[in-house]
Amino acid sequence: MNCAVCGKTATSYNKQKQPVCSAHLKSEAKAPACPDCGLPMLVRHGKYGSFWGCMAFPSCSGIRKI
Numbered sequence: 001m002n003c004a005v006c007g008k009t010a011t012s013y014n015k016q017k018q019p020v021c022s023a024h025l026k027s028e029a030k031a032p033a034c035p036d037c038g039l040p041m042l043v044r045h046g047k048y049g050s051f052w053g054c055m056a057f058p059s060c061s062g063i064r065k066i
């Protein structure tokens with residue numbers, strides 16, 4: 001099984017029962033919830049700097065400032 005976020009080998013499941021790698025399981029523990037869909041958010045890096053982006057991106061485009 002592969003991480004639902006990055007596609008690498010997943011080692012466990014998150015609260016949404018999606019397979020995730022250890023890095024993403026850890027990042028979800030402190031992640032805020034998406035204002036649009038409620039899923040955990042991930043740190044993403046855009047040309048204007050870092051921000052929280054919904055883990056369901058691109059199907060959800062919820063973002064928050066870090």
Ligand SMILES: [Zn+2]
Pocket residue numbers: 003004005006007008020021022023024
């Ligand atoms: Zn991952």
Ligand SMILES: [Zn+2]
Pocket residue numbers: 034035036037038039054055056060061062
């Ligand atoms: Zn979302």
